[in-house]
Amino acid sequence: MNDLMAIPCVLMRGGTSKGPFFLSNDLPGDIAARDEVLLAAMGSGHPLQIDGVGGSNPVTSKVAIVSPSDRPDADVEYLFAQVSVLERRVDTSPNCGNMLAAVGPFAIEAGLMRASSPLTVVRIYNVNTNTLIEAEVQTPNGRVTYQGDASIDGVPGNAAPVSLTFLDASNPDTGNLFPTGAKLDEIGGVSVTCINAAMPMVLLRAADVGATGYETAAEINQNIDLLARIEAIRLAAGERMGLGDVADRVIPKPVLLAQPRSGGDLSVRYLMPHTCHPALASTGAVGIATASLHEGTVVSDLRGVKNPPATVSIEHPSGKINVRFSFRNGIAVAGILRTARRLFEGRILVPSEPYDRSPVHVA
CATH class of the missing domain: 3.10.310.10 (Diaminopimelate Epimerase; Chain A, domain 1)
Structure with a gap:
């Protein structure tokens, strides 16, 4: 498998969407190369995204890229990518509030910030829209829990609540x-x-x-x-x-x-x-x-x-x-109020040719 590159990845559901979550320094620094990696990971350009992990629907063809933040008002930074199903195109102009629900749990479990108990407030800076959001994540005994009694329409069953506060969306x-x-x-x-x-x-x-x-x-x-x-x-x-x-x-x-x-x-x-x-x-x-x-x-x-x-x-x-x-x-x-769940963790395999190890620039 020397023609494939293994990239650490966590598949997560956030609200009524789902997709792979990456740490920014695990992706190429060059934007064009990064987008090629995302397109290969999702299998875009095919209605079933048969050659990737995309779910053949816009709500399941989404990617989150997360990094620590140097901003005094944020703990982590989140770049959202909408990956087209039928076309080989990546759009980073919008935010996604459903995927946002999983950013806090992902960041804590990735070691980007320390959890408190019984809940942790994660301050998230959305790179796409230059906005700040607070996520309240359930962390009893300092560990993320996904089990709980909250439910949201469009997702079966119950899960731990994730409360999102958009600090300046209506300012x-x-x-x-x-x-x-x-x-x-x-x-x-x-x-x-x-x-x-x-x-x-x-x-x-x-x-x-x-x-x-x-x-x-x-x-x-x-x-x-x-x-x-x-x-x-x-x-x-x-x-x-x-x-x-x-x-x-x-x-x-x-x-x-x-x-x-x-x-x-x-x-x-x-x-x-x-x-x-x-x-x-x-x-x-x-x-x-x-x-x-x-x-x-x-x-x-x-x-x-x-x-x-x-x-x-x-x-x-x-x-x-x-x-x-x-x-x-x-x-x-x-x-x-949203919910989230960690679905799969491991490494995603993509063609190695466009890949390099320089840090991603999400600004």
Whole structure:
């Protein structure tokens, strides 16, 4: 096997996503070489990702790269990579809040920080979005536990809770919360809200593009005309948000909104961006809920304005997710509950030719 390189790797589930977790210094320092390693590891370029560990779906074709941080306000740094299934493309522009749920446990067990008891707060700097998140990890007797009574829709069974607090996702002082300069825009005859809170998104009423907002993910994925109309709006929104040509990027994410059906505050269908998420991205939930705090957005026009402290309950194809807003230093911070599990640890084998041992640069 001298033509293969063995790289230390841990396969983890974070929230409703899963993928390999790497320490940054185990990957190439050159970005192009690093991406080749990730594409080979996942088996991208094939619908089944048959020659790698990817799960042939965007929610199972994700990678986390973790390193210690020199920042005084963070313990570790987390670079998220969305690895395309069908194309040989790696996108590091977005964050992933579901994979984020496993960063704290991974960092502790990798020895990047010392655990306390009964829980450990891991301060995470997300390199993709330049944001800070706190993760509360259950660590009785100073050891990570994955067993517990918490449950989240979209994942079977129970597990230990991981509480995530997005410290500045909804902070209007960043100057980029509504990147078009308006809370409401019109694109292609449709009223939309372009927001950048945890994840750049374009929010619109499902009815305005001929949908109900209650479709299954499969029904949306099969509706070619609907997807084409949404994509046209997304491309125009990307330009207005200052993201440029987003045809080959996974941001902004389009989100279809509708009135709730099961006691929540609203129903959503979140696209990734060309297929519908089977549940809802955690960062997407934070951004959608943040829009409800501001008068004049598509969300607040649909369901009214929320005033912190408050909980926003969002219905999605697999159930619900709640976003809790509280105040810290006068700023509304967003909290969600996720779970995580360590699935496999060992070494992943990739072709050795593009690989080198220089440290990765995640900035």
